[in-house]
Amino acid sequence: MSQVLHTPPPTTAPATAPPADDLAALAARHGLSVSGARPSLPEYVRELWARRHFITAFSTAKLTSQYSQAKLGQVWQVMTPLLNAAVYFFIFGVLLGTKKGVPDYIPFLVTGVFIWTFTQSSIMAGTRAISGNLGLVRALHFPRAALPISFCLQQLQQLMFSMSALVVILLCFGVPVAASWLLAIPALVLQFTFNAGVSMILARLGAKTPDIAQLMPFVLRTWMYVSGVMWSIDHLLSKHGDLPSWVAPVLQANPAAVYIDLMRFALIDSFKAGRLPQHVWLLATGWALLAGVGGFIYFWKAEETYGRG
Numbered sequence: 001m002s003q004v005l006h007t008p009p010p011t012t013a014p015a016t017a018p019p020a021d022d023l024a025a026l027a028a029r030h031g032l033s034v035s036g037a038r039p040s041l042p043e044y045v046r047e048l049w050a051r052r053h054f055i056t057a058f059s060t061a062k063l064t065s066q067y068s069q070a071k072l073g074q075v076w077q078v079m080t081p082l083l084n085a086a087v088y089f090f091i092f093g094v095l096l097g098t099k100k101g102v103p104d105y106i107p108f109l110v111t112g113v114f115i116w117t118f119t120q121s122s123i124m125a126g127t128r129a130i131s132g133n134l135g136l137v138r139a140l141h142f143p144r145a146a147l148p149i150s151f152c153l154q155q156l157q158q159l160m161f162s163m164s165a166l167v168v169i170l171l172c173f174g175v176p177v178a179a180s181w182l183l184a185i186p187a188l189v190l191q192f193t194f195n196a197g198v199s200m201i202l203a204r205l206g207a208k209t210p211d212i213a214q215l216m217p218f219v220l221r222t223w224m225y226v227s228g229v230m231w232s233i234d235h236l237l238s239k240h241g242d243l244p245s246w247v248a249p250v251l252q253a254n255p256a257a258v259y260i261d262l263m264r265f266a267l268i269d270s271f272k273a274g275r276l277p278q279h280v281w282l283l284a285t286g287w288a289l290l291a292g293v294g295g296f297i298y299f300w301k302a303e304e305t306y307g308r309g
Helices: 002-006 020-029 041-050 052-066 073-095 105-127 131-139 146-172 179-208 212-225 233-239 247-253 255-267 280-300
Strands: none
Touching (some): 131 146, 146 179
16 A cells, blocks of 8 residues: 555656747748748848839828818928028028029029928938837738838928929029929939938838937938038038038038939029039939938848837
8 A cells, every 4th residue: 555655656758849940841831931021132122012002002191191180281282391491591591691602592592492301301201110100010011111112202292292383483583494304303213212211221220219210300400501402512612712622522422412403403594514513413323322222221131120029
C-alpha cells in the first residue's frame, strides 16, 4: 500500500512548439504572409498605381470639405493666397521697399506667394499624413504613400484655382499671354514631384515623432524668407556685392527659389532668362528626382511600422 502511495505518477513529455522554420514553410506552402509586411519596391509601386483612383478621390474629397463650413466656401481657395500677397506687398513692397528695381512687382509677388504656398501647404499636410489619419491607416490595408501623395495632389488642385486669379492679375497689369506660359506645366510637374518627396520624408518622421508638426511652421517661415518670395534674389546679389561668395550659389540653388523663378520666367514677360540661375532646369529636375525618388524609398522602408505602437 505504501509502495503504491509513494510511487510518483508517470510524467508526460511537455508539448513542444514546431520550429519557426517549419511554421514559415507551412505558411509559405499555403500562401500566407506576415500581416502588414512591407512588399518589395516594384510590388509597392504596382499597389500604389492600382490605388490611383483612391488617391484622386481622397484628395478631391479633402479639398471639397476644407472650406465646407465657411460661408464663402471654395472662394477661400483663391482669397487666402491673395490676402497673403496683399499683406506681403504692404510690409515688404511698401514699408521695406523691396519693389524698387523689380519690374511688374505685383505679378512678381503674387506668383511667388502662390508657388510658395503650394510647397508650404504640401509639406505641412504631408507631415501629418500618417499621424493625423491613424484611424484610416489602422482600419484599411493600402500603400501608406497614398496619403502624402494625395495631400500633395489636393494642394495642386487648390493651386489650379489660385492660378485662375493669377492669370487675371497678370492681364490686369499688362502682362501679355505668351507661348512661354506653357513652360508652367513642366515646372509644376517638377515642383509636385519635389513636394511629394519631401512630404513623404516628413510623413515618416511625423509618424514616429508627432512634435515635428509643431516645429515645421518655424522651419517653413525661415525657408520662405530666403526663397525670394517677396524680394528679388538677383537684385539683392547685384546690389550687395560684398556678400560672402557662398551666399549666391546657396540662394540660387534653393529648390523653392528655383521653382518660383521658373514660374516667374514662364508667366511674366519682364522676368528674363538672365535673372535665372545657371542650369535652372537641371537644378529643378535634380531636386525633383532627389526628393521624389529618395523620399519615396525612405518612406517605403518604414511601411510596416505605420499605425503601430
